[in-house]
Amino acid sequence: MNPNPQAGRSAPDSAQPASAFGKLACSNCKLRDVCMPVGLDENELNRLDQMVSVRRKIKKGHALFRSGDPFTAFYAIRVGTFKSRVVTPDGKDQVTGFQMAGEILGLEGISMDRHACDAVALEDSEVCVIDYQHFQMLANEFAPLQKHFHRVMSREILRDRNMMLLLGSMSADQRVAAFLLNLAQRQQARGFSGQDMMLRMTREEIGNYLGLKLETVSRTLTRLSDDGMISVDQRHIRLLNATALKALIGLTD
Amino acid sequence: MNPNPQAGRSAPDSAQPASAFGKLACSNCKLRDVCMPVGLDENELNRLDQMVSVRRKIKKGHALFRSGDPFTAFYAIRVGTFKSRVVTPDGKDQVTGFQMAGEILGLEGISMDRHACDAVALEDSEVCVIDYQHFQMLANEFAPLQKHFHRVMSREILRDRNMMLLLGSMSADQRVAAFLLNLAQRQQARGFSGQDMMLRMTREEIGNYLGLKLETVSRTLTRLSDDGMISVDQRHIRLLNATALKALIGLTD
DNA sequence: CGGATACTTGAAATAATTCAAAGAATGTGG
DNA sequence: CCACATTCTTTGAATTATTTCAAGTATCCG
Numbered sequence: 001m002n003p004n005p006q007a008g009r010s011a012p013d014s015a016q017p018a019s020a021f022g023k024l025a026c027s028n029c030k031l032r033d034v035c036m037p038v039g040l041d042e043n044e045l046n047r048l049d050q051m052v053s054v055r056r057k058i059k060k061g062h063a064l065f066r067s068g069d070p071f072t073a074f075y076a077i078r079v080g081t082f083k084s085r086v087v088t089p090d091g092k093d094q095v096t097g098f099q100m101a102g103e104i105l106g107l108e109g110i111s112m113d114r115h116a117c118d119a120v121a122l123e124d125s126e127v128c129v130i131d132y133q134h135f136q137m138l139a140n141e142f143a144p145l146q147k148h149f150h151r152v153m154s155r156e157i158l159r160d161r162n163m164m165l166l167l168g169s170m171s172a173d174q175r176v177a178a179f180l181l182n183l184a185q186r187q188q189a190r191g192f193s194g195q196d197m198m199l200r201m202t203r204e205e206i207g208n209y210l211g212l213k214l215e216t217v218s219r220t221l222t223r224l225s226d227d228g229m230i231s232v233d234q235r236h237i238r239l240l241n242a243t244a245l246k247a248l249i250g251l252t253d
Numbered sequence: 254m255n256p257n258p259q260a261g262r263s264a265p266d267s268a269q270p271a272s273a274f275g276k277l278a279c280s281n282c283k284l285r286d287v288c289m290p291v292g293l294d295e296n297e298l299n300r301l302d303q304m305v306s307v308r309r310k311i312k313k314g315h316a317l318f319r320s321g322d323p324f325t326a327f328y329a330i331r332v333g334t335f336k337s338r339v340v341t342p343d344g345k346d347q348v349t350g351f352q353m354a355g356e357i358l359g360l361e362g363i364s365m366d367r368h369a370c371d372a373v374a375l376e377d378s379e380v381c382v383i384d385y386q387h388f389q390m391l392a393n394e395f396a397p398l399q400k401h402f403h404r405v406m407s408r409e410i411l412r413d414r415n416m417m418l419l420l421g422s423m424s425a426d427q428r429v430a431a432f433l434l435n436l437a438q439r440q441q442a443r444g445f446s447g448q449d450m451m452l453r454m455t456r457e458e459i460g461n462y463l464g465l466k467l468e469t470v471s472r473t474l475t476r477l478s479d480d481g482m483i484s485v486d487q488r489h490i491r492l493l494n495a496t497a498l499k500a501l502i503g504l505t506d
Numbered sequence: 507c508g509g510a511t512a513c514t515t516g517a518a519a520t521a522a523t524t525c526a527a528a529g530a531a532t533g534t535g536g
Numbered sequence: 537c538c539a540c541a542t543t544c545t546t547t548g549a550a551t552t553a554t555t556t557c558a559a560g561t562a563t564c565c566g
Contacts, residue, residue: 086414090503094418108414111407117414136400140393147389153406154364160413161339161361161370165347167420168464172554203513211421213555218514234513234563250343425522456545466523471546487531487545 025049034102035076044142051138054129058121066118071109073131077101080125081200086117095209104152122200167211175210176220177248184239199235278302287355288329297395304391307382311374319371324362326384330354333378334453339370348462357405375453420464428463429473430501437492452488
């Protein structure tokens with residue numbers, strides 16, 4: 001009978017200074033292409049390195065932050081996967097996204113100076129802590145960094161709008177197809193296979209995210225598998241016919 | 254057989270310089286409490302006034318901007334109501350929001366330097382054009398303005414996340430109740446009645462927004478009306494029992 | 507290994523959609 | 537300013553996609 005780790009407060013699982021040692025710095029980070037520092041020059045990168053000075057490790061099932069926590073920083077994922085979810089007063093919840101390495105967490109907190117969702121690690125993970133105040137001091141000097149920050153927020157809005165389209169108008173087949181294609185595309189952008197993937201989340205979490213019940217997700221995966229578009233072996237999914245999947249959601253390849 | 258006004262390009266319906274004359278300036282605007290200038294001091298306000306120098310009138314049914322249009326500015330609604338919608342390659346579309354006076358349109362465009370949705374006027378409307386580059390020059394000097402801008406974007410993310418919750422997990426009754434309560438609350442924040450409202454959108458647009466068919470919206474309104482929670486006379490809706498409506502979506506008043 | 511969690515599959519139930527028709531409101535052109 | 541066409545809204549009946557309930561199997565983790 002383990003205490004549910006998600007029930008605990010979101011205390012740091014660990015914290016360590018980071019970029020004083022060159023090889024942990026933004027300037028050396030393999031995720032530079034998908035994370036904050038996109039498009040910065042040497043000088044700007046060095047300043048950023050000084051600022052992103054803390055890392056935090058989060059164990060599977062633990063929260064990086066929770067709804068209501070004061071907002072002081074946002075986070076760039078170095079290693080691992082998270083889910084974000086909003087929770088209603090009466091206990092209903094909605095997974096609003098799955099985030100992977102290089103993606104940013106916590107920007108929704110700026111609005112109220114408090115986080116408005118939970119971010120829970122789906123596997124042992126590690127994030128870079130980016131202090132908002134500190135970051136803004138830097139961004140006010142380097143306009144390109146400010147602009148990049150705006151782009152990141154704007155992209156988040158775009159992503160959420162597309163999710164509204166999915167939730168508002170797509171069938172179960174289409175939702176699952178869109179979900180798998182999106183995941184594959186992001187894996188590929190990180191140098192992994194665009195066909196093969198290991199899901200880090202349960203059917204229930206996928207269903208919650210897609211506005212479906214877990215049984216419907218399971219059935220839909222089976223159906224797509226029967227139709228030869230994918231192969232399913234538990235959480236190992238292979239895209240066998242991406243073109244057909246795209247066609248499902250109205251994309252001509 | 255009229256040419257559909259929505260089919261036309263989004264050319265300015267009209268444009269005029271604005272704030273050179275004091276009474277049209279941000280500093281005098283009745284929407285100050287709900288729009289951009291929140292929390293600025295005199296000095297900052299004057300600078301903002303100089304910048305928000307152009308207004309645009311948009312006739313009912315016409316687009317302020319369309320998906321694909323280059324992004325150069327965002328917009329604050331002075332008068333009227335808009336809907337935003339995203340459109341898929343295959344013609345499906347999703348209304349992602351209804352915006353009223355004081356609210357900001359177009360921030361989704363920053364990410365790609367192009368607008369990613371259409372903003373269509375639901376009645377004859379007028380907006381303040383806020384040039385993004387110009388605004389950023391000012392915001393880089395005045396940290397509070399930059400911070401406010403971030404809050405506006407963050408609030409947009411929050412709003413979209415709540416919409417995902419609605420679309421992902423609520424029944425038709427709950428969706429319509431949440432929609433009406435939200436509208437009423439925003440009307441009230443603008444000094445109008447929190448009970449009485451004139452909808453500016455069709456049942457179809459509401460349905461599209463809420464992930465329902467127009468018939469379902471109509472039936473749901475009838476049902477809420479039969480239950481005495483609201484009265485419906487075409488687009489005139491009156492909230493007769495807001496507490497019951499809130500209870501529907503799990504809010505204890 | 508054993509208990510708990512995750513996943514699949516079937517059958518019945520249901521909420522919402524689709525199809526259809528008719529009535530009300532709105533706006534346009536004569 | 538009226539008449540007609542168009543758009544919008546309501547309502548009913550049949551259909552359907554998804555959910556719910558239920559049971560069984562597989563898998564993971566300590």
